Amino acid sequence: MNKITVMVGAGALVVGAAVALVIGFFSMPGMMMLEDESPYDFATTIERFEQEVAAGGWSVLTVHDMQAVLDGHGHQVDAIKIYELCSSQYSAEILVLDDERIISPLMPCRVSIYEKSNGRTYISRMNSELMARPFGGVINEVMQVAAVETEVVISRVLDS
Template sequence: MRKDLKVFGVSALLLVFLLGFFLQAPAAFGYPAEWRGNADPFGVREQEQQEPMQMILENESKYDFTETVERFKQNVSDAGWSVVGVYDYKEILADRGFEVLDIKIIALCSGQHSNEILQGDDERMVSPLMPCTIAIYEKSDGNTYIARLNSGVMAAPFGGVVAEVMETVAVETEEMVQELIK
């Protein structure tokens, strides 16, 4: 039995090697890729042409830095969410001898959505994504920008409750920033 398994393993390895060689040989020897039939048998070039998943969303604000921060906080409150922390990185880094343009990271929370995720043992693993954070910052062009995690897209692979809740979170946070962006 072991001898049969060994012969099978060697045969399979040889087959994989030959298949790889024949798929790549025309290109390696300078022949046009079309000669091998399908020039992209595994869809690699097709995947490269697709737009990459946008993990972070960034938009320019209609307002200056201070007004953007204040309006955003009001939008959070109006949506029934809470601001659970504001981290002023310009100040934090200044205390350490660094100088950066204005940037505040605002941590926000919806008790309802947090509860839905934190109730289940299997869902608790996504708690590092909590609370939701929004960054409001200036760039050297003098404009203010708003950046946030594309939570609906990022949570989709989790499926189930996490994907459902995070999709709702994505919609609600977009509503909070919508009137602020150009």
């Protein structure tokens, strides 16, 4: 190989890597969060969600009614409730280990149900499967299973 071929190849590699980084940077937010439109109104989606969470063996630790909270501060937003969900089995598997406790700010799992200005209801949550991968080990293993269970609950809510 001559020097020019090596330089062109190296330049193409650098440009290709830069393009991949730019594309990744701008597409990551869309990959990190998941959103599905519910076929039901807000109240029905809430009711179905709470039933499916209980049926799936998870617990609702708390519900943040952000519409009510913000109304109390003089702000008007469409209906939105943020659920904090917990599976004691999965939480314990992570929190019993010292080094894995670093992930505790992402716990418990959060699922949000809200209306948009178009009058439709949506369910959103963090893409736990994607977010867990870089941690590896126990965190990845546990969060992968928990993510699948959460998606099953949501798919049952959305089934019409």
